[in-house]
Amino acid sequence: MATTVTRKPAQARPWLSKQLRNDLRAYAFISPWLLSLVVFTGYPMLATIYFSLTDYTIVQPPQWVGLENYQRMFTADPQFWPAVWNTTFYAVISVPLSLVVALGLALLLNQNVRGVGIYRTIYYLPTMVPAVAGALLWTVILDPQNGLLNSMLESVGLPGPGWLKSAEWSKPALILMALWAGTGSAMLIFLAGLKDIPQTLYEAATIDGASSWQRLMRITLPLLTPTIFFNLIMGIIASFQVFGQILASAGSGGTVGPLNSLLMYMVLLYRSAFRSFEMGYASALALVLFVFLVLLTMLVVRSSRHWVYYEGEHPG
Amino acid sequence: MEREQHEGRRSVMSRRTFLRSLVVAGSAAVVAACGGNTAPEGGPAASAPGTAGGGGPVTIEWLNRYHTPVTQTLLPEIVSAFEAENPDIKVRYENPGSGEGYTEQILTRVAGGNPPDVATLFEPPVEFATRGALMELDTYMASATLATPDAFYPAPFRSCQWQGKTYGLPSSAGATAIFTNPAMLSARGISTSREGFPRTWDELKALDKEFIVIEGGEVKQAGFVPFIGSSWAYPVWSAINGGQIYDAANNQYTIDSDQNVEWVDYWLRWLDDNYGGDLEAMTIAANWASNYSDSAFYQGKAAMTFEGSWSCTDAEIPFEWEVVHLPVGPSGSTSYTAFYPNWWVVPNGSKQPEAAFRFIEFISTTGWTIWYRTIMDTPAWKQFPPTVITEKLVATIGEERAASVNAFFADYLNSAAEMWTSPVDTFASEQVSLAVEKVLRKQQSPREALAEAQQLAQAKLNEVLA
Numbered sequence: 001m002a003t004t005v006t007r008k009p010a011q012a013r014p015w016l017s018k019q020l021r022n023d024l025r026a027y028a029f030i031s032p033w034l035l036s037l038v039v040f041t042g043y044p045m046l047a048t049i050y051f052s053l054t055d056y057t058i059v060q061p062p063q064w065v066g067l068e069n070y071q072r073m074f075t076a077d078p079q080f081w082p083a084v085w086n087t088t089f090y091a092v093i094s095v096p097l098s099l100v101v102a103l104g105l106a107l108l109l110n111q112n113v114r115g116v117g118i119y120r121t122i123y124y125l126p127t128m129v130p131a132v133a134g135a136l137l138w139t140v141i142l143d144p145q146n147g148l149l150n151s152m153l154e155s156v157g158l159p160g161p162g163w164l165k166s167a168e169w170s171k172p173a174l175i176l177m178a179l180w181a182g183t184g185s186a187m188l189i190f191l192a193g194l195k196d197i198p199q200t201l202y203e204a205a206t207i208d209g210a211s212s213w214q215r216l217m218r219i220t221l222p223l224l225t226p227t228i229f230f231n232l233i234m235g236i237i238a239s240f241q242v243f244g245q246i247l248a249s250a251g252s253g254g255t256v257g258p259l260n261s262l263l264m265y266m267v268l269l270y271r272s273a274f275r276s277f278e279m280g281y282a283s284a285l286a287l288v289l290f291v292f293l294v295l296l297t298m299l300v301v302r303s304s305r306h307w308v309y310y311e312g313e314h315p316g
Numbered sequence: 317m318e319r320e321q322h323e324g325r326r327s328v329m330s331r332r333t334f335l336r337s338l339v340v341a342g343s344a345a346v347v348a349a350c351g352g353n354t355a356p357e358g359g360p361a362a363s364a365p366g367t368a369g370g371g372g373p374v375t376i377e378w379l380n381r382y383h384t385p386v387t388q389t390l391l392p393e394i395v396s397a398f399e400a401e402n403p404d405i406k407v408r409y410e411n412p413g414s415g416e417g418y419t420e421q422i423l424t425r426v427a428g429g430n431p432p433d434v435a436t437l438f439e440p441p442v443e444f445a446t447r448g449a450l451m452e453l454d455t456y457m458a459s460a461t462l463a464t465p466d467a468f469y470p471a472p473f474r475s476c477q478w479q480g481k482t483y484g485l486p487s488s489a490g491a492t493a494i495f496t497n498p499a500m501l502s503a504r505g506i507s508t509s510r511e512g513f514p515r516t517w518d519e520l521k522a523l524d525k526e527f528i529v530i531e532g533g534e535v536k537q538a539g540f541v542p543f544i545g546s547s548w549a550y551p552v553w554s555a556i557n558g559g560q561i562y563d564a565a566n567n568q569y570t571i572d573s574d575q576n577v578e579w580v581d582y583w584l585r586w587l588d589d590n591y592g593g594d595l596e597a598m599t600i601a602a603n604w605a606s607n608y609s610d611s612a613f614y615q616g617k618a619a620m621t622f623e624g625s626w627s628c629t630d631a632e633i634p635f636e637w638e639v640v641h642l643p644v645g646p647s648g649s650t651s652y653t654a655f656y657p658n659w660w661v662v663p664n665g666s667k668q669p670e671a672a673f674r675f676i677e678f679i680s681t682t683g684w685t686i687w688y689r690t691i692m693d694t695p696a697w698k699q700f701p702p703t704v705i706t707e708k709l710v711a712t713i714g715e716e717r718a719a720s721v722n723a724f725f726a727d728y729l730n731s732a733a734e735m736w737t738s739p740v741d742t743f744a745s746e747q748v749s750l751a752v753e754k755v756l757r758k759q760q761s762p763r764e765a766l767a768e769a770q771q772l773a774q775a776k777l778n779e780v781l782a
Contacts, residue, residue, distance in 0.1 A: 255750050
């Protein structure tokens with residue numbers, strides 16, 4: 001049996017495979033963004049590593065000092081550990097509180113009631129107010145003598161604290177301000193998460209006789225864990241970077257709040273960079289914060305395996 | 317088929333060309349962005365300093381820091397007056413917005429080789445000069461007619477100097493004083509005259525006690541509360557007790573000197589003896605500092621307060637007031653005033669330093685008259701005409717009293733405390749401020765707290781000097 005071998009005419013193979021061409025095309029389209037990422041984010045990040053190992057005043061060339069900035073930070077700077085403590089206190093209280101309040105508001109605003117759109121707008125509006133304007137507003141509200149909040153407390157027979165003028169109450173005051181300003185965006189994300197939960201699950205549960213509480217605990221919260229997870233990560237990062245409100249409410253000169261009680265990590269970083277002209281030391285502070293946040297985020301991500309559930313995923 | 321292949325190849329080539337072009341264009345953009353400075357629009361960046369490039373006037377760029385509405389009306393007036401006197405120089409400036417990030421702007425522009433020709437500072441020039449950000453002005457001052465070293469009040473001028481070299485000029489040196497409410501004083505049969513005011517802290521503390529009203533543990537009225545507010549002026553409290561915070565001649569902080577320990581200890585006893593010792597309760601009860609509308613003084617709840625000359629017009633105090641000298645402490649013998657200048661500097665790398673100097677000379681001397689007519693910020697120039705008095709002050713308290721108040725502040729500047737002279741002034745001030753607060757909140761003894769501040773400030777200074 002004769003076999004006929006049909007030889008296909010030799011075709012010039014494209015220099016680049018189709019897949020690679022497609023990839024390159026995609027990269028070409030995002031190249032403006034990539035370029036700015038490399039130039040305006042990547043390079044500064046790498047530069048920060050280098051500057052953190054130098055004595056650098058911006059105007060004069062950096063002088064290599066090795067790990068001196070880090071050594072000073074952990075062992076010799078009397079403001080470092082108070083700043084770490086203040087920031088941690090603020091983050092530990094404000095992040096969970098903000099999540100709970102935002103979730104509570106989202107659950108309320110997820111109800112089918114008249115004018116719900118207006119309520120959503122009202123609760124979201126503070127997010128739109130610039131941090132400095134919001135802080136100035138709260139400085140007036142929290143004035144111990146003439147402020148609105150203490151007047152309200154007084155009217156119900158409660159003594160008003162000193163808020164921003166008190167070493168004990170200044171951080172709770174800041175948390176209150178952050179709660180007002182930051183809850184709106186988290187609430188909106190929770191609301192989107194709630195809308196994503198299939199109604200059929202609630203209907204089935206209702207038919208099975210589940211109470212509202214059971215539906216919340218067995219359906220809503222488990223299916224909302226990816227949203228909680230996202231808001232938690234964003235909240236942690238934002239809380240360790242709190243800055244604008246403090247600068248506006250406590251001023252940039254002298255002590256930051258009574259007895260430096262509002263000296264947060266970012267304020268220390270800013271003061272080191274632009275008031276003491278220690279860009280090298282400020283870079284080291286920035287890098288330590290970055291590494292800490294990366295580790296903390298990784299920890300939260302790792303823990304998420306145990307408490308974040310995605311629809312259709314079968315645990316175990 | 318052939319056509320398809322051809323087009324396909326052409327399209328591959330086209331993408332490659334496109335990508336290559338993109339890379340080239342992107343690189344060019346980056347290089348352009350990171351490259352050296354270019355001449356500002358209409359500016360003569362390439363022309364020789366002090367000369368009119370191309371025969372026209374040179375343009376200097378002033379990094380303006382003033383942003384309040386009233387200053388926005390004054391700035392064009394001042395610039396026009398300067399340009400009329402100096403037709404070979406044009407001044408270009410912009411409204412800085414809120415003023416945030418101003419320091420960053422100066423430093424990064426100096427570092428990037430694109431500095432403004434003139435900048436206004438609200439922080440001591442020494443801090444910038446020791447980091448290499450400012451030009452030395454002594455050469456220009458040597459040939460100046462108005463802005464000569466002895467033409468300024470000594471302490472405000474020294475606030476522009478570092479190791480004998482001059483790095484800026486003070487246009488204003490807002491002097492400070494104790495403001496009194498004569499009606500409250502005379503109601504208790506106390507002299508309201510400047511001469512009759514207490515000369516020592518003991519007398520002032522006793523006078524303060526005359527006015528104190530405490531109800532239900534809350535301070536409702538006070539006489540004079542020295543320990544709340546204006547921490548920037550602490551050097552004057554040290555000076556009137558015979559001490560100093562920083563010895564510029566020897567690069568030495570003296571925060572924990574005996575005089576300073578005595579000063580802070582005196583305040584602690586003042587707080588304890590007159591007000592029951594609870595600083596926080598006092599702070600919450602009212603704003604005992606200053607004389608602006610939210611203050612106890614303004615509201616008639618304090619008979620005296622400490623403030624700067626600028627508040628004579630800014631605060632719009634709703635009653636007749638008087639200004640008096642600060643009494644001296646137990647170890648002091650001379651009354652001094654604190655002062656807060658507006659400094660004018662020529663950043664390093666300025667392309668028109670000579671023209672820039674002429675502008676800052678103008679604004680620090682004759683040009684300040686335009687400013688001072690509207691804003692009562694005491695001039696630092698000694699030859700400033702005494703007949704120029706802030707119009708609002710005259711309108712508020714009358715010509716005779718306005719002239720008297722004007723002369724009071726001008727004269728007081730002859731006895732100004734040494735301040736703003738350290739390369740780490742901001743950092744050290746924060747430490748002193750914290751130390752005083754720790755003492756008044758009973759966290760540390762005066763000696764301990766001041767010793768800690770001393771150690772930190774000196775260490776920071778040594779770092780900068782190393």
